[in-house]
Amino acid sequence: MARCLPAAPAALLLSCFSLLLGLAAPAGAAAPKPGLLKEASQLRDRALADSDAWQHAWSLTTEVGPRPAGSAGDRAAVTWALTRLAEIGFDEIRPQPVEVSAWERGTAEARIIRPFPQPLVATALGRSVGTPEAGIEAPVVRFENLAALEAAKPEEVRGRIVFIDERMERERDGSGYGPAVQKRTRGPSVAAARGALALVIRSVGTSTHRFAHTGATRYEEGVRPIPAFAISNPDADLLTAQFAAGEEVELYLHSSARNLSPARSANVIADIRGAGKPDEIVIMGAHLDSWDLGTGAQDNATGVAILMETARFIAMMPRRPERTVRIVLYANEERGLDGSRSYTAAALQSEQRHVIGIEADGGAGLIYRFDSGVDEEAFPVIDAMREILAPLGIEGGDNSATGGADLSTLRAEGMPVLSLRHDASEYFDLHHTANDTLDKVDPEALKQAVAAYASVVWIAANVAGDFGATVPAGE
């Protein structure tokens, strides 16, 4: 019962309380049989020795490259996925049409014009609006963080460019991202509501190099959209340093970014059909789209590649799994989870039950920890998975996993999740920047990842019983 903690998610608490109160709980998964564990460990070892996810990532980054949703690169990526998945041994492959929001970056320019003129490395935030054609020239008001902006009086902000200088913390679990990203998602609306002309943020990212970090923002309803930019960490240092003179600091900003009419894209879905329970789905998700600045190597060609290679190794097993193992390469994760919402809406109408999911969207660092988000009755299965993962240097975590961005819509409907956590210490040096290219990926780390995903998914797809609720709810 140690896991029935106050911080545990609602679904788990429900399960805990059910046990405490002696109520009926869902049919949990029993501990895997020794034969299944032997298969899983053999699969793990084969994948560790022979998998080559790097080749898939090489192909996607070399032969497609940047693939923002709705672009020519995005269409090329869908074609690429349909073609390449066909070489892997799936029983069924299909595109699922998705309407995606579309946005054009255009060009961005940022320059300090006073007190000491210097150009800045800047990029427009995703989904931000552009400036007037002549640009914006205005004094800058600097805030240490979003909270300071929220506490500011409108007269401090009105008619000015707001600069939020908040720095992201480097952590192995990437937990610095969540707090730091608030200034990007909410900053433009908070600044606009106080009369700012534009927003400039210190990049949400840990790179000390001169790369601006993009990523989606959103304008709250009723707020006048204002142009929004990120500048690199060294440029944020420079801008801050110019305040030291005690003089007014002024910027020139120009952006030709604009939102476009929705475009067509697709989720790409491929199944290894279950031999015993083909309508029970173990879903593996990764997004196929990327930002436009780099080649989307770690965000998320490697996630795609890990899951494709995981599927290839599962398809090479001497028998089909009991449940269907499905890979979903999602459309437009980056600019709004359009693919995720489309997929889940269809899943809720389906005869098939999604039993559990796992997502690969945490970069290409070594996996160091395994978390779950399942009903307590499935803990014996989680414990067995931990034992299989231990030789890969992966420690057991807790039951607080929430899945990932693309699986969040299924998770919200109650689907249990598993989570293999990649070391993200260096991930946010690259994520969402022009520097997210394949040369930073260690092929050996991908072997460990495939070994981990394959063995865990093999157990999930063959073990008796569920992990909690299914989507749609089972009988």
Place this chain on the structure above:
Amino acid sequence: MARCLPAAPAALLLSCFSLLLGLAAPAGAAAPKPGLLKEASQLRDRALADSDAWQHAWSLTTEVGPRPAGSAGDRAAVTWALTRLAEIGFDEIRPQPVEVSAWERGTAEARIIRPFPQPLVATALGRSVGTPEAGIEAPVVRFENLAALEAAKPEEVRGRIVFIDERMERERDGSGYGPAVQKRTRGPSVAAARGALALVIRSVGTSTHRFAHTGATRYEEGVRPIPAFAISNPDADLLTAQFAAGEEVELYLHSSARNLSPARSANVIADIRGAGKPDEIVIMGAHLDSWDLGTGAQDNATGVAILMETARFIAMMPRRPERTVRIVLYANEERGLDGSRSYTAAALQSEQRHVIGIEADGGAGLIYRFDSGVDEEAFPVIDAMREILAPLGIEGGDNSATGGADLSTLRAEGMPVLSLRHDASEYFDLHHTANDTLDKVDPEALKQAVAAYASVVWIAANVAGDFGATVPAGE
């Protein structure tokens, strides 16, 4: 006589032979007296403890920033230097007008258009010409290195874009730069002579990040100038990878770079006048200009800063040195040594004799070695300097020092030189790129540098006798 090696430069060999043959040699410097060595070691320790070259570098990179010769930034840098040097304790400060070649980078664009369309991070090489306004679209022929291009038949090259993929080697002494830079300086002419439409090179630099490395090229007489670009190392990897498909690779290139009429700039010269021999000059040189992509932090704000702080500590000594200690902040090192040539032309007409020189233009790494380029009779002084430097972790080197780019024109006239070699292992990750910003500089390393330069210069400015020839030649 161990230093009379075949590899020794001509001036040294002359000295060696003079000794061997019993001929008259110039009046060499005797070993420094103990009092001088004590002063030098006290100066060293004070500079190590209290110097703050970083503040000068902060000011130049924050309050001026990019300063390519002939630009507004260059003019601001000259004003900055004249102002800031006035705070240091010099006896005389003056600008020396220099006519500098001028060039405008404009914008550069490079894209793979076949087989797999992708944008590339590119920059125009310094002094290169632009493309036609519509750009250039042509197939690419790839060469492993410049020698392979030189060996190519014109029919392999004619009507194509040449890509030279040669990689720079990382070395502590920066010796990978010399060989790798040939493809930048000579590549455009070699390619043009064989009928190429444009040249693209893998950046001369060791950065694995997505920064293109600029730097000057030159067109040989009689060769039609062609546009010339560098792409970052990851982009060179990507371009090379696209050849793997076995299909024709085509690029689109655009550059609006252009050479302009010569512009006005200035060397900035400041003297701490010698008490005993004011017309004997110990010259410390660093270039004030920078490339435009970064803020010129390690190339060469730190060199400027180290010498300014060295001068400040020398000016704070209880007595003036015997010889005049001069700092020269040179104009337009990067695009053609205009300031160096102007200075030396004037020096040759001067009554003052340049006794020895030292240049700071090797980045901000820790100094690990001390070389000389002096007559053998001055070796006792060099040995004494080595002893002073040893506690700073600086080892003795050899007598093959050639000074540096700006001092090369004085060296060519026979002036002896000293050289403090900065660890350049990581320098070429930043050099000539947008990423050359101050956040990569370790203030502690600058303290070691000031301690080294100050103690060596103090000995040179006070020791009896010369180090070999002077410029102009002494009596």
